[in-house]
Amino acid sequence: MHPFLSNRSSVLFYFVLWILIGAASSFFFVHGTALPIFCAAYAGLGGLSLSSWFVVRSIGIRMMRPSMLIGIGIVSSVVITSFWLAGFYVLVQSSGDTLLRTAVLTQFRTIGFTGAIMSLLVFAIHLLLLSAQEQRIQQEEAIQLKMLAREAELRALRTQIDPHFLFNSLNSISALALNDGKRTREMTVALSEYLRATLTQGSQDFVSLQDEGELVERYLSIEKIRLGNRLQVSIDISPATLQAQIPPLLLQPLVENSLRHGIASLIEGGMLTITAMMHNTDVIVEIKNPFDPSDRSARSRGMGQDNVRRRLAAAFPDLSHLSTAADERYYTVTLRFPFTSGGNLS
Amino acid sequence: MNEVSAIIIDDEDLARMVIREHLAAYPHIRIVAECCNGFDAVKQIAKHEPDLLFLDIQMPKLNGFEILELITHRCEIIFVTAYDQFALKAFDVHAVDYLLKPFSKKRFDEAMAHALAIISSGKPESVEKLRESLRNDGPLTRILIRVGEKVHVLPVDSVSSVEAQDDYVEIHAEGKKYLKQQRLSELESLLDPQRFIRVHRSIIVNIDCIARIELYAKDSRLAVLRDGRKLPISRTGYEKLKGRL
Numbered sequence: 001m002h003p004f005l006s007n008r009s010s011v012l013f014y015f016v017l018w019i020l021i022g023a024a025s026s027f028f029f030v031h032g033t034a035l036p037i038f039c040a041a042y043a044g045l046g047g048l049s050l051s052s053w054f055v056v057r058s059i060g061i062r063m064m065r066p067s068m069l070i071g072i073g074i075v076s077s078v079v080i081t082s083f084w085l086a087g088f089y090v091l092v093q094s095s096g097d098t099l100l101r102t103a104v105l106t107q108f109r110t111i112g113f114t115g116a117i118m119s120l121l122v123f124a125i126h127l128l129l130l131s132a133q134e135q136r137i138q139q140e141e142a143i144q145l146k147m148l149a150r151e152a153e154l155r156a157l158r159t160q161i162d163p164h165f166l167f168n169s170l171n172s173i174s175a176l177a178l179n180d181g182k183r184t185r186e187m188t189v190a191l192s193e194y195l196r197a198t199l200t201q202g203s204q205d206f207v208s209l210q211d212e213g214e215l216v217e218r219y220l221s222i223e224k225i226r227l228g229n230r231l232q233v234s235i236d237i238s239p240a241t242l243q244a245q246i247p248p249l250l251l252q253p254l255v256e257n258s259l260r261h262g263i264a265s266l267i268e269g270g271m272l273t274i275t276a277m278m279h280n281t282d283v284i285v286e287i288k289n290p291f292d293p294s295d296r297s298a299r300s301r302g303m304g305q306d307n308v309r310r311r312l313a314a315a316f317p318d319l320s321h322l323s324t325a326a327d328e329r330y331y332t333v334t335l336r337f338p339f340t341s342g343g344n345l346s
Numbered sequence: 347m348n349e350v351s352a353i354i355i356d357d358e359d360l361a362r363m364v365i366r367e368h369l370a371a372y373p374h375i376r377i378v379a380e381c382c383n384g385f386d387a388v389k390q391i392a393k394h395e396p397d398l399l400f401l402d403i404q405m406p407k408l409n410g411f412e413i414l415e416l417i418t419h420r421c422e423i424i425f426v427t428a429y430d431q432f433a434l435k436a437f438d439v440h441a442v443d444y445l446l447k448p449f450s451k452k453r454f455d456e457a458m459a460h461a462l463a464i465i466s467s468g469k470p471e472s473v474e475k476l477r478e479s480l481r482n483d484g485p486l487t488r489i490l491i492r493v494g495e496k497v498h499v500l501p502v503d504s505v506s507s508v509e510a511q512d513d514y515v516e517i518h519a520e521g522k523k524y525l526k527q528q529r530l531s532e533l534e535s536l537l538d539p540q541r542f543i544r545v546h547r548s549i550i551v552n553i554d555c556i557a558r559i560e561l562y563a564k565d566s567r568l569a570v571l572r573d574g575r576k577l578p579i580s581r582t583g584y585e586k587l588k589g590r591l
Binding site: 172 | 357360361364383385447448
C-alpha cells in the first residue's frame, strides 16, 4: 500500500498541494487564464507521480548505488512526464481555445522540464519514506533475533537441569550403589560429564557437530542405564560432517523428545537411529525413533522442537530446514543446514 | 502382624529394585507382583487385589493416574515420582503418601508407617478427590475403558456420541460400543465443550460427527450422524447446537 493513500487526510493534503501548484503555474505561464485546466493537469501529474513508489519499492534500494538510484529516478520521472504532457496536450487541444493553445505550445518545453523536476522530487520523497520504513523493520528484526537468542539461552538452561532426567538418574545411582559399585561409578561419571558439557557448550554461540554428538552420546549412555535393554542406539555421523558448526544443544532436545515421546512410551522399547551426512554443501542430520501411533502425544513434540526450529533458522537464515515425518511405526526429524567449518563463520 | 500384599509398578528396573530392597526390612509384606507398564498393572491389580501399591506416575501406555481411574479395587497407594510439581500439590492437599526419587530409608519408613496404619485400620482413604483435582489440566484427550482384563484406549476424536445408560455411559466410537461406569454429567465436564455438546438429557454428541439435522415433528429434531445413526435433540440441545454449526 502506498503510504500517502493509507489515510484520507494525507491524500487530500497531497492533491490540494498539486492543485495549488497548478494554479500557480496557470499564473506563471498564461497569466491566470484557464485555471481549471491547469489545476486538473497538475493534479494529474501528482497522481501519475505516485506510481514511482512502486518503482522504488521493487528495486531493493538497500543494494543500489546512489548513481543508479538517480538514474532510475530520472528515467521514471521522464516517462511519467511524457505521459502527462501527452494528456495535457489533449486537454488543451480539446478546450478549443486557440490563444491558450499557442501560449502553452510555445512554453511546452519549460512546462515539461518543471513537471519532470517535480515528479523527480516525489520520487526522492518516496525513496526517503521507504528507507525509513526499511530501517524500522530492520530494527524490529534485530530485537526479535535478540529475544530468540535469549529464549534459546533459557531453554538451554532448562535442559541442563531437566528435573525428570536428573532425579531419575540419581535414583538409578542410588539403586546401583548397594549392589554394583562399578556401574555406580560409571553412571556418576557419565552424569557429571553430561552436566559439565551442557554447562560449557550452553555458553557458546556455536559448537561442532562432533561436540554435540558426544554430548548426545553421554546423555544416551545414562538413559541406557535407566531404560535397560528397551533402548538401543545406532549413531552414524559421517566424518565429513564432524566439523560442521551448529548452535549448542540443538540435537539434544530432539533426542530427548525421541525418548520421551517415542521409545520410553513403548513397552518393548526400540532402536534410536541418528545419522549425519553431507549432501552437496549441506549437512543432513536425521533422528529416527519408533513410536506408538495410537499415542497422540507422540506426534506433538511441542516447545522443544519449535525452539530447535527457530534457533536453526536464526543461525542459518533462509538456508536451513527442519522437517518431520511419521509413518505407521517411525517418527523422523530431519535437519538440513549449510556446512560451515569453524573458520568461516561470520 | 497380618500379612500385607503389595505390588510395585514402575517402568524402570532399577527403580523397582530400590523399593524391593527397602521392603526387605518388612518381612510381613509380600510382593505379589511387579509391573513395568500400565496395562500389566491394571491386570495384576485386578488379579491379586493387593493391600498396597507403589505407583510410579510416568510410565508407558498408561500413567499412574490413568491406572487409578481403571481400577475398582480399593487399596492404599504410595506414589513414587521423580518430579511432578502439579501432582505434588495435589498430594499435599489430599494427604497422600508419596516418595520423591531418590529417597532415603527414613522417608521410606515414614511413608510405610502411615500406609500400614491405614491398612490395619481397614479403611483405605478414597482417592476420588485426588483423582478429580489431578484432572484440571485441559480437556480429556482419550477415554480409558476396562473390560475385564482388557483396557481400551479411545482417542476422543474417534468418539461420535455418548449415551447415558443407568449408572453407565455407552460410548460410540469407530462403529463399536463401549460401556463405562461413569455418570454422563461427569464425562461431559471432562470433554472439550467446543466439540462435545449435550444435545439431550441423556446424550452427548461430537459435532464433527453430525451429518445433518432433521425436523421430524413440530419442535423436535433428530441429529443424523455420519455413520447413519439418528439421535434425538431436545429444544435446549438445539439452541446449543445452533450456535456451533
